[in-house]
Amino acid sequence: MRLSAELKAFEGRLGHHFAKPELLMRAVTHASIGTATRPDNQRLEFLGDRVLGLVMAEALLTADTGAREGQLAPRFNALVRKESCAAVAREIGLGDVLKLGRSEMLTGGRRKEALLGDAMEAVIAAAYLDAGFEAARAMVLRLWGDRIAGVETDARDPKTALQEWAQARGMPPPSYIEAARSGPDHQPLFTVAVQVETGETAEAQAGSKRIAEQQAAKALLARLERPST
Structure with a gap:
């Protein structure tokens, strides 16, 4: 499978080039347009949520070796919540490459917080399946960037x-x-x-x-x- 020019440009913004481009195609395919021959990203979303969680838990433990669980939990939640995933998705233009059904297109699906957050998780899973945990980890840490260092402020509800x-x-x-x-x-x-x-x-x-x-x-x-x- 060859990716479109649009998706190739997205790969550049993502910082991960897929050896199995079909994984990226699946990650950006919403359930509203998925078919038996064109699987959607829901299962990848499930996996990506867990990969993101592991990356962030590890990063927080490394960043603050003396933090207690009660301090780490709100920081973790701030980094993995849907709003954070959606914010990263917007920064890299994920909404522009999503494959959506007509109804989602007409109702502003490319800008919906939940939809963008879910798709970001699916892209993380796609990178994990494509090249393994270390590659997915490197991509996530790069994309989340300063959010990890500044999480103490964001973690306060x-x-x-x-x-x-x-x-x-x-x-x-x-x-x-x-x-x-x-x-x-x-x-x-x-x-x-x-x-x-x-x-x-x-x-x-x-x-x-x-x-x-x-x-x-x-x-x-x-x-x-x-x-x-």
Whole structure:
């Protein structure tokens, strides 16, 4: 099998050239267009999730030999969660080469967080099956790059941290309100506001309500913890 020019360019961005190009083709084939003769990436996605997990667990143990399990777990979760996989997928233009069915194409499938995250996991599995664990490991570490070194900040869940801030001061939990929703049904944009008992508020916008809540909590927490001058 010969890859298209588009997929060859993607290989370059990925940093792994496939000896078995059919594996890459399968990794970028969504279930919406898969057939008996053109398998989709769902099984690869299952495997890639485990390969990514092993790479990140090993990397975290190596980076901080004195960290306890309770410290490592949130860092690990931050690195392997779907949002992180989708962010890497966007950086390398994975959405541009996905093979999608018409319905997914029409509903913005190339930009969907879950779809991009799943496809990134499938690509990791494809590299693992193509050249083994060391090759997959090298590719993942290269693509995740600075995320691993900066994971301590990302690992802190903003909603949990904001709730702990409020509880430590004898306040009720923060309240979240969906202030607005815009955009088409297949690509909504949520505006969420968060408020604590002191009256301090913050807003954020995102393509999902959960992410908007996280971003609003992060913004408010940064403001609340800013040293007074």
